[in-house]
Amino acid sequence: MFETLTDRFEAAFTKLRGRGRLSADDVDETLTEIRVALLEADVNLDVVTNLTARIRERAVGEELSRALNPAQQVVKIVLSELTTSLGGERLSLTYASKPPTVVLLAGLQGTGKTTNAAKLAQWFLRQGRSPLLVGADLQRPAAVEQLRTLGGRVGVPVFSHSRSPVKAASASLAEATRTGRDVVIVDTAGRLAIDAEMMDQVRRISKAVKPHYTFLVVDATVGQDAVSSARAFHDSLALDGVILTKLDGDARGGAALSVKEVVGRPIAFASVGEKLDDFEPFHPDRLASRILGMGDVETLIDKAESAFEADEAEQTATRLLEGTFTLDDFLSTMQQVLGMGNLRSLIGMMPGVPRELRSADIDEGRIGRITGMIHSMTPAERADPDIIDASRRQRIAAGSGCRPGDVKSLIDQFKQMRSMMKGLGGLGGKRSSAGSRARPAKQSGRSKQKAGAQRRGGGRTTPKGPKPVSKAPLALPGLEKGDWPGFN
Amino acid sequence: MTPAVVVVLVVVAAVVLVAVVVVVARRRRRSRADAGGGGAVGQLADRVIDRVAERDPGTAAEASPSLRDRLGKARAALAGSLASAFEKPSISEDSWTEVTEALIRADVGLSVSSEIVGAARARVAAGSDESAQAVAALQAELRERLSGFDRSLARRDDGRRPSVWLFVGVNGTGKTTTIGKLAKRESDRGALVVLAAGDTFRAAAADQLAMWAERSSAHIVRGAEGADPASVVFDAVESAAARRADLVLADTAGRFHTSQNLMSELQKVRRVAEKGSGVVTETLLVLDATTGQNGLAQARQFTEAVNVTGVVLTKLDGSAKGGIVVSVQTELGVPVKLVGVGEGVADLVPFDESEFVDALFA
Numbered sequence: 001m002f003e004t005l006t007d008r009f010e011a012a013f014t015k016l017r018g019r020g021r022l023s024a025d026d027v028d029e030t031l032t033e034i035r036v037a038l039l040e041a042d043v044n045l046d047v048v049t050n051l052t053a054r055i056r057e058r059a060v061g062e063e064l065s066r067a068l069n070p071a072q073q074v075v076k077i078v079l080s081e082l083t084t085s086l087g088g089e090r091l092s093l094t095y096a097s098k099p100p101t102v103v104l105l106a107g108l109q110g111t112g113k114t115t116n117a118a119k120l121a122q123w124f125l126r127q128g129r130s131p132l133l134v135g136a137d138l139q140r141p142a143a144v145e146q147l148r149t150l151g152g153r154v155g156v157p158v159f160s161h162s163r164s165p166v167k168a169a170s171a172s173l174a175e176a177t178r179t180g181r182d183v184v185i186v187d188t189a190g191r192l193a194i195d196a197e198m199m200d201q202v203r204r205i206s207k208a209v210k211p212h213y214t215f216l217v218v219d220a221t222v223g224q225d226a227v228s229s230a231r232a233f234h235d236s237l238a239l240d241g242v243i244l245t246k247l248d249g250d251a252r253g254g255a256a257l258s259v260k261e262v263v264g265r266p267i268a269f270a271s272v273g274e275k276l277d278d279f280e281p282f283h284p285d286r287l288a289s290r291i292l293g294m295g296d297v298e299t300l301i302d303k304a305e306s307a308f309e310a311d312e313a314e315q316t317a318t319r320l321l322e323g324t325f326t327l328d329d330f331l332s333t334m335q336q337v338l339g340m341g342n343l344r345s346l347i348g349m350m351p352g353v354p355r356e357l358r359s360a361d362i363d364e365g366r367i368g369r370i371t372g373m374i375h376s377m378t379p380a381e382r383a384d385p386d387i388i389d390a391s392r393r394q395r396i397a398a399g400s401g402c403r404p405g406d407v408k409s410l411i412d413q414f415k416q417m418r419s420m421m422k423g424l425g426g427l428g429g430k431r432s433s434a435g436s437r438a439r440p441a442k443q444s445g446r447s448k449q450k451a452g453a454q455r456r457g458g459g460r461t462t463p464k465g466p467k468p469v470s471k472a473p474l475a476l477p478g479l480e481k482g483d484w485p486g487f488n
Numbered sequence: 489m490t491p492a493v494v495v496v497l498v499v500v501a502a503v504v505l506v507a508v509v510v511v512v513a514r515r516r517r518r519s520r521a522d523a524g525g526g527g528a529v530g531q532l533a534d535r536v537i538d539r540v541a542e543r544d545p546g547t548a549a550e551a552s553p554s555l556r557d558r559l560g561k562a563r564a565a566l567a568g569s570l571a572s573a574f575e576k577p578s579i580s581e582d583s584w585t586e587v588t589e590a591l592i593r594a595d596v597g598l599s600v601s602s603e604i605v606g607a608a609r610a611r612v613a614a615g616s617d618e619s620a621q622a623v624a625a626l627q628a629e630l631r632e633r634l635s636g637f638d639r640s641l642a643r644r645d646d647g648r649r650p651s652v653w654l655f656v657g658v659n660g661t662g663k664t665t666t667i668g669k670l671a672k673r674e675s676d677r678g679a680l681v682v683l684a685a686g687d688t689f690r691a692a693a694a695d696q697l698a699m700w701a702e703r704s705s706a707h708i709v710r711g712a713e714g715a716d717p718a719s720v721v722f723d724a725v726e727s728a729a730a731r732r733a734d735l736v737l738a739d740t741a742g743r744f745h746t747s748q749n750l751m752s753e754l755q756k757v758r759r760v761a762e763k764g765s766g767v768v769t770e771t772l773l774v775l776d777a778t779t780g781q782n783g784l785a786q787a788r789q790f791t792e793a794v795n796v797t798g799v800v801l802t803k804l805d806g807s808a809k810g811g812i813v814v815s816v817q818t819e820l821g822v823p824v825k826l827v828g829v830g831e832g833v834a835d836l837v838p839f840d841e842s843e844f845v846d847a848l849f850a
Contacts, residue, residue: 045592223781223812
């Protein structure tokens with residue numbers, strides 16, 4: 001299993017602490033890891049070479065910032081270099097003064113051209129346009145049927161011609177004018193870049209419709225070959241942009257970097273799921289961290305660092321791992337988390353969070369009720385929720401305008417989380433499977449311990465020496481790992 | 489789950505994770521030794537990349553449309569990258585780097601490439617391989633690793649229960665097309681074939697399969713769009729049994745191995761296929777030759793879920809080499825059984841490790 005670059009860099013940089021700048025030697029040590037990471041993410045070998053050269057240039061001599069350690073700093077540089085490479089100029093679609101605006105989709109077989117033609121049509125619809133889909137894939141059996149079905153689903157007419165893809169494409173322009181459609185999206189057959197005959201056909205289609213935009217549809221799972229096929233398509237068709245598909249799997253999508261480097265045109269859209277709605281303008285920063293296998297953790301850390309007092313957060317986290325986390329801690333952490341921004345977007349940045357949770361319907365208003373419940377508890381209850389019996393529950397429910405059941409579920413969830421976290425804290429070397437399921441241990445003397453822990457707050461909280469922290473803490477314990485694409 | 493509980497859960501998750509993230513960010517002091525042997529691989533990557541840097545980038549992978557057969561074209565695409573390694577009279581450090589580089593470019597992957605090159609070097613050093621060239625030594629090593637698999641497609645020929653071949657894979661790898669070609673091939677060989685249009689998700693997937701059924705004069709059983717794929721496959725098996733057909737080729741919708749629900753659905757399809765009169769004798773994972781390192785994850789997850797018995801490597805007629813199947817075969821023990829080298833019916837051929845290895849280095 002791949003681990004994030006930061007993990008890998010830490011060791012290389014431990015001896016660096018206390019120095020002011022990154023030296024060439026320091027950077028070279030990490031470049032190896034960067035290369036490995038990029039190659040494992042399917043970035044093309046030549047592209048890796050160019051990229052690492054650029055990263056080296058940028059990183060050497062960089063002043064070390066106080067807030068970040070050197071490893072994080074290099075990761076930041078790598079991320080920003082990748083983001084720049086992937087992003088740069090944005091494609092802003094303009095519409096032809098004399099409609100229709102013609103969009104041509106091309107690519108290898110099975111990259112998702114037909115599906116994305118429909119997704120694009122829906123996107124144009126939402127921009128207030130009236131698109132026409134053109135089925136120019138007469139190669140694959142039932143490709144036009146597929147397009148018609150999808151067109152029906154999004155409410156966009158589909159035009160085709162039974163014999164010739166070139167004729168279908170050229171006749172579609174008149175059809176669009178006749179029926180008042182102002183955008184024409186031409187779906188072509190999948191073809192191999194080295195198939196001269198088929199490449200000639202798509203060139204003829206292109207000549208016939210004179211597209212305003214030609215998009216290459218690229219599959220995020222593609223490996224080293226991405227470069228040669230993208231180059232061939234670019235040479236034949238002069239691409240204007242790229243649509244990156246199949247980001248719903250866990251492929252890192254390094255191919256996007258390769259394609260971007262070769263074609264030099266922006267990645268305009270990303271297809272992130274099977275539903276026709278799962279189509280959005282491309283975010284270079286997200287893909288950059290995905291390529292490095294790190295979710296958006298770095299952004300998350302940035303946000304967390306700005307929202308939390310570092311020392312306080314560390315104490316809280318220590319209590320969490322020791323199992324002495326209280327409802328007061330919970331409340332204050334929750335408020336700080338809310339200060340970091342939209343809850344759902346935060347969850348989206350965390351690696352290892354399962355889809356169910358990520359797509360859960362989060363009504364932030366309900367968080368107010370949780371706050372209310374905790375506020376209705378006495379300090380003793382907050383410190384030790386185990387003392388909350390039925391009659392206390394009644395009182396808390398009455399005080400916060402909830403039902404006793406709500407109070408119970410909050411406390412149950414809280415305790416469950418606390419014991420999960422405690423199990424995690426004890427992970428260290430051995431990974432006890434009991435950790436996540438263990439009930440809180442006997443409660444006697446617990447609150448005293450806790451008070452002590454709180455009073456000791458100012459002391460050393462980071463254990464001395466190297467403490468192996470498993471990758472597991474980055475995933476939500478107790479929930480299935482591996483079903484959140486792209487971040488494992 | 490009530491909404492309130494969901495909210496609590498979500499908040500708890502958020503709180504916990506943010507706290508952990510902060511702590512982890514501060515505590516990470518992982519030693520390099522723990523990184524899992526990244527060192528040697530890393531050095532190799534360095535060497536490979538240093539060499540690439542010396543050359544003009546971009547000259548390596550130019551497609552040449554002039555060669556006769558399609559595989560020939562594909563092979564020519566990378567010819568330049570190894571020419572020098574072939575020319576050298578003896579093996580130098582550079583030639584090892586070059587062959588590693590060729591493996592990486594063929595999507596074999598960094599760690600597997602370095603492992604294989606290491607083994608080839610050891611062979612040469614131990615004198616057990618007489619090859620005077622790195623390429624030859626490596627080819628021998630690869631062939632050996634890839635040989636010894638049973639690549640036949642299993643069938644029960646007792647004429648009573650139809651054999652079911654189930655096709656699985658991520659979206660767009662060519663499952664339906666592969667089934668179409670196989671239907672034609674098996675029908676031509678005299679088998680009575682029934683196609684199960686188990687892809688009830690993708691628009692017109694059943695229509696696509698129906699056209700192949702027509703071409704190969706196979707029967708097809710299809711359900712409504714959005715129907716339960718397991719029931720379609722079950723019906724197809726029953727219909728095959730009633731017709732005394734030999735073989736059911738069951739299509740399934742493309743799905744990502746990361747989607748738990750869809751993988752469970754697939755497990756159900758496999759179970760239900762054997763509920764009636766059929767026996768699943770092959771579960772074939774269709775892998776696209778252009779797939780990069782994600783291919784291994786795909787193969788691993790599909791194998792775990794539905795016990796894949798073989799791989800169909802499609803689209804090998806392009807410039808992509810399909811090197812990921814080296815890992816799939818050596819790490820998961822799942823052999824490639826068929827290779828797709830074109831769009832024609834005849835372009836589905838048995839896998840041959842020697843040809844594949846040659847093409848990898850062509």
